[in-house]
Amino acid sequence: MPASSTRDVGKSIATIRHARRLTQAELASAAFLSLSMVKAIERGARTPSDDALDSIAAALGVDPSHIVSGNTRTDSRVHAAIPSISAAIAAYDIPTDPPALPINELRTAVDEAVNWRLGAQYARIANRIPIVLEQTLRTLHHSTGVERLQAAQLLASAARTADAAAYKYGHHDLSARLVELMRWAARQAEDRLTEATAAYVRTETFFAARAHTAGLRALHIAIDASPSPGSRNAIASLGALHMRAAVIAGRAGDGAAADLHLDEARTLGDRIPEGEYQGTAFGPDSVRAHEVSVAVSLGSDHVSRALDVAREWTPPSDLPAERQSGFWIELARAQLWAGLADDSFESLKVARLIAPQHTREHPWARDTAATLRRLKRADAETLTSFAEWVGAI
Incomplete structure (x- = not known):
């Protein structure tokens, strides 16, 4: 699929630079490039090399994917x-x-x-x-x-x-x-907290294999082995395991277990401020995001639960980008099930704006975009363009 045009790349760089309140000279200095090169790139007269694009992205504090839409x-x-x-x-x-x-x-x-x-x-x-x-x-x-x-x-x-x-x-x-x-x-x-974090991440292998019941059992073992939640890190570690267990229980079709773990995560999340603990975001906002995850994991019959959360709450900007985009991708899926096609597409666009790489590689974003395009074939080319970008067509 085609990458952004040279002119689009230049416009993106200029837009981000203005948002960062940097002059072209300051960007050139921070990126270790000549001022003439930065000027030529921004006006679309020169295509940056991979190395130059990496340097500019690093100087702007963004990933290259925020500059190049392809x-x-x-x-x-x-x-x-x-x-x-x-x-x-x-x-x-x-x-x-x-x-x-x-x-x-x-x-x-x-x-x-x-x-x-x-x-x-x-x-x-x-x-x-x-x-x-x-x-x-x-x-x-x-x-x-x-x-x-x-x-x-x-x-x-x-x-x-x-x-x-x-x-x-x-x-x-x-x-x-x-x-x-x-x-x-x-x-x-x-370190038992590091072991708990490893158990949290291990759930990916169960997701990939669609071995959801086995994954839930593994998380139950990890929860039982977790340290007592006496410190912030221990509270967050245990809470994150419960969040993960709620989602995989939903994938397994066990609504009672999903609700039980979500309640435990909510109780623990209310005890500490939102933050990053052991490399995992946890707190009240992360739990709210997982309420949508659980509803979508349980299937289309639970769509109202996801929509109820979204009516009251959206992820704050200081939540990690991957978690924010995950919320919008999952909400888009729920909105599609509810017949809210336009809202679904808007949610996908928000997800891409926040974390383009995560959105493009998320299978649910791809599936939702493909379905939206089938349902709205006569609609604007922007939907087709998005579907092409996400790999849905």
């Missing part, structure tokens, strides 16, 4: 990185060369990658995560004591971040290996 470039970069990610973890339990980064620099690199995951910036993850995984494994194998425990926690976070790209782009075998690496790292960290 999907080919992001797709190719993520898929191209898969062999490198696989190679980085192939011998994860075998010591290799000493690390090249001190642990404080490694922590900074992992934290940056985690922020990209929360922001659904998979192209950035693909570019950096192989070396982060390699260096984190080296640090783990060549450290002792407290530093080794810290390295194990960093490895769990790095594996989870790599898994986000692998899972979203359909590499489920690699995703399963990364989940197992995360679980192994959690055991090395000797």
